[in-house]
Structure formats: structure tokens, C-alpha cells
Amino acid sequence: MTQPAQILVTTTARITTIRFDRPEKKNAITVEMYGALRAGLEAAASDPAVRAVVIAGSRECFTAGNDLGDFLRTAQGGGHVTAPLDFLRALATFDKPIVAAVAGVAIGIGTTLLLHCDLVYAAPTARFKVPFVDLGLVPEAGSSILLPALVGARRAAQLLLLGEELDAPTPPPTPRPRASRRARRARSAPPGR
Amino acid sequence: MLEAIRIEGEAFAERLRAPEAMEALQAFMARRPADFSRF
Numbered sequence: 001m002t003q004p005a006q007i008l009v010t011t012t013a014r015i016t017t018i019r020f021d022r023p024e025k026k027n028a029i030t031v032e033m034y035g036a037l038r039a040g041l042e043a044a045a046s047d048p049a050v051r052a053v054v055i056a057g058s059r060e061c062f063t064a065g066n067d068l069g070d071f072l073r074t075a076q077g078g079g080h081v082t083a084p085l086d087f088l089r090a091l092a093t094f095d096k097p098i099v100a101a102v103a104g105v106a107i108g109i110g111t112t113l114l115l116h117c118d119l120v121y122a123a124p125t126a127r128f129k130v131p132f133v134d135l136g137l138v139p140e141a142g143s144s145i146l147l148p149a150l151v152g153a154r155r156a157a158q159l160l161l162l163g164e165e166l167d168a169p170t171p172p173p174t175p176r177p178r179a180s181r182r183a184r185r186a187r188s189a190p191p192g193r
Numbered sequence: 194m195l196e197a198i199r200i201e202g203e204a205f206a207e208r209l210r211a212p213e214a215m216e217a218l219q220a221f222m223a224r225r226p227a228d229f230s231r232f
């Protein structure tokens with residue numbers, strides 16, 4: 001029986017959107033989904049009308065990462081699955097802008113794939129985690145290079161060696177209200193102060 | 194970058210076949226804490 005796509009690829013107004021669509025499993029990525037992700041990127045790369053790609057999940061979840069059932073079957077089979085690597089190669093060599101929209105959890109490859117994106121927009125609900133150490137695994141997707149370059153060596157060590165979680169950054173207070181408050185204070189102060 | 198992805202991919206595949214990963218994955222599927230004490 002054919003599996004449902006679970007990766008939705010649409011192109012509108014010269015932008016290809018690749019969306020995880022497996023909500024019942026928090027968008028965990030199966031081998032078949034890696035193939036669909038790669039195919040979506042390759043189609044966008046070869047279509048001159050496409051100018052950019054958006055990678056997104058749902059409002060509740062970006063992706064919980066690799067489907068661990070797939071991992072277990074691969075481990076038990078002693079085999080080597082090439083689909084994730086094929087997708088990562090397509091992602092790393094993609095030559096048009098990639099924009100990611102993240103809400104909810106982005107775990108494992110859900111975070112490391114973001115390191116290859118040109119822009120990442122995170123909702124306040126976004127949470128990033130690379131818990132490879134918890135699974136007895138090692139970083140992937142070039143994250144051992146890209147993550148330290150992006151967040152610094154020590155923060156990367158916290159994320160990769162300790163499996164700590166990273167929340168979406170809290171936006172700083174907007175300067176305008178603070179400036180207005182200071183302006184009002186200055187206006188009410190006597191001259192010379 | 195492609196070379197880094199390749200090297201990490203090889204290490205990842207090797208670790209995936211290791212008993213530590215097997216224990217972690219089986220624990221996850223069984224919804225129990227992993228027991229790494231024997232490694």
C-alpha cells in the first residue's frame with residue numbers, strides 16, 4: 001500500500017513551500033519522507049521560475065526529527081540508509097535562498113537542517129534540541145562545524161554534549177517605548193538637569 | 194561542508210549499530226528510561 005506523502009510540496013508566486021505533514025507523529029521524518037524532501041528541493045533547484053524555498057511544519061510542531069522506529073529498524077538490520085544523507089547533500093548544495101518557519105519542537109535533524117537555511121523565523125513556541133548524546137549517537141548534517149560557528153563553541157557544547165534545549169530568542173524590548181519614556185522624563189525635568 | 198556531512202554520516206551510521214544506540218532506541222520505543230549502566 002502506498003504511504004501518504006507526508007511531505008507537501010507546493011509552488012505559488014515563485015516560492016516552493018516544503019511542509020512536514022505527519023502531525024500524528026509530530027512530523028517525525030521517515031526514509032520515504034527524506035526522499036520526498038530531496039525530490040522537492042531538486043525540483044525547486046531545476047525550475048528556473050522558482051526563486052526561493054520555504055521549509056515549514058505546522059503551527060504546533062516543526063519536526064520531532066528522525067523517526068526513531070526507522071532508526072531502530074536500521075540499527076537492527078545492521079544496514080545503512082542513504083536517504084537522510086542524500087537529502088542533506090541536496091540541502092547543503094541548494095543554490096537558492098531557503099527560509100525556514102519554525103513553531104513548536106525542532107528536534108535532531110529538525111534543528112540541524114536549519115543550520116543550512118539562509119533565514120530561520122522562529123515562533124515564541126519554538127524549541128530546538130539536538131539530543132544525539134541521549135541516543136548514543138553523534139551530531140550530523142555538518143552540525144559539529146556549523147553550530148559552533150553560529151552560536152559559539154561553548155554554547156554548541158551545551159547543546160551537543162549535554163543535549164540542552166534552546167528556546168526561541170525572546171525579542172528585546174522595543175527601543176521606541178523606552179525612548180519615549182526617557183523623553184517624557186526629560187521633558188518633565190527642570191532645565192539644566 | 195559535504196565532506197563534513199559525509200564524515201559525520203559515517204560516524205552516525207557506526208554509532209547507530211552500536212549497543213548503546215540500540216539500548217536508547219529500544220528504551221524509547223518501550224517508553225522506559227534507557228539503561229546505560231552496563232556500558
